[in-house]
Amino acid sequence: MTLQSKAENTPSHQSIQDLLVRGTALLRDAGVENPRREARLLLQYALGLTPEALLAMSPREVVAAEPFLAWVGRRAQHEPFAYITGSKGFWSLELGVSPASLVPRGDTETLIAALLDHCPDHNAELSFLDMGTGSGCILLAALAEYPNAWGLGVDIHPAAAMLARSNAQRCNMAQRALIMAGQWGEALRAGTRFDVVFSNPPYIPTADLDDLMEEVRAHEPVRALDGGADGLDAYRYLCSQLPLWLSEQGIGIFEIGIGQDAALRAIAAQNGLDVVQIVPDLAGIPRGVVLRQSEPSARI
Secondary structure, X not given: OOHHHHHHOOOOEEEHHHHHHHHHHHHHHOOOOOHHHHHHHHHHHHHOOOHHHHHHOXXXXXXXXXXXXXXXXXXXXXXXXXXXXOEEEEOOEEEEOOOOOOOOOHHHHHHHHHHHHHOOXXXXXXXXEEEOOOOOHHHHHHHHHOOOOEEEEEEOOHHHHHHHHHHHHHOOOOOOEEEEEOOOHHHOOOOXXXXXXXXXXXXEOHHHHHHOOHHHHOOOOHHHOEOOOOOOHHHHHHHHHHHHHEEEEEEEEEEXXXXXXXHHHHHHHXXXXXXXXXXXXXXXXXXXXXXXXXXXXXXX
């Protein structure tokens, strides 16, 4: 037996089959949904393989057990999958993620779909503002669709702003995406206006935070989730400022929580804004809201 084969038979190296069986059992015991699928995905990432490459390997092939087993342990604690692998796909991009910001979600892609509906000219020289940019997913996905556009992303948390800046570099958009850390409105120069203002703000009522999935409640940043007593605090501020941030024909595109569309309409109207479209997500739930400044005659 060679030295190499001896090393491969130590606990640090195990067969793909044994690792998947062990990982699946650990995740199942922890109550993780689809444990077999998650174990396979974690092994794929740990080995740096594509799904096709992993499938092409023999189940008996011996591979390194780490970092797979360490990752399984973290996932068994319900840490979000994306925090473990350090990346997440959003729209057409693969973005870095960290506990500094929420994990980008497919529901939020609804905002990009709304943007495409209302700004059909992909060559337009648009200006974007993303309030509470987090990972930068919304801003960077928008810039990917409009190569002549530029944008500003603002986040109160410096670590989140650093993550968004890193993602801008990762996506080769650092020349078109300015990222700033600071209080939302205070980060802007007075009089600066934008064609599109995005926000996916905190919108979970404080009393409902304890009812969230453990992956969210225990691991994602509370400041990005807690929307105050009724979940609407951020919208009150955003709608009060939106007339100051929008260009004459500009639009605001916000994500909202389940059942918040009627309340958002009322807040918008109080601030001279019209809700011109409610956009459902793939589950048919109202998720995106498109706003525009009311015509002067409608404000009387």
